Amino acid sequence: MNTAFPVACGIAMICWLAISTPGFAADERNLERGKRLYEKYCLACHGPKGRGDGATQFVPPVADLTSSDVLLKPDSRLLKSIHEGKPNTAMDAWTSRLSDEAIRDVLAYVLTFPR
Template identity: 40%
Template sequence: MGKVCIKMVIGLVTIVAGSQLAIASPNEADSSSADHAKGKRIFAQHCAGCHGTAGKGDGYLLLGPDPANLTRPATRTKSDAALLQTIHEGKPNMPSWKVRLSEPDSRAVLAYIRTLAK
């Protein structure tokens, strides 16, 4: 019985988090797990194609600079501000995301990248 209840609670939380993502509620920043889920979804959708699902830079390789391995120390040690700037402005071979990702979305995806490096 106890187990069933826990499963139901987890199920409900998942549904609530899922619907929050869909409507991009302004208070989702309050919930770090919802943020993590959002960051993960954005990464899978927009970034993994180049950076690889684990962020190791082994996704789609183009001519020119290869997608950065986001788990390497050179990226890990950069400040949030520096990485957000790259996400906003883009790089050679990386599109600019500022018109497609809101500020909270950019922060969520950056937070997700930080978890990949661990």
């Protein structure tokens, strides 16, 4: 028997392990965490699908996170808005309450809302 078969088998095995091991699918896990964080901290203002139709209204109004106004800003800009908040609006700085990692997760979740 040549050696290709066991080698290929080994590689397939490692790939299978990587895919099926919980915690390895980083993107999925981050989105789930982002969703939890969003529902806890952001939903009251931004609404269930990010449209700015949460229970509480503000002046200036809550940003519609599915609008091109927001989506055309680069991710780095949006991360900064979440980190530092927006001056003179109800949008708070989250940097003292959420880790960098958590803020990335929550933005990743926000970007999954239907446009």
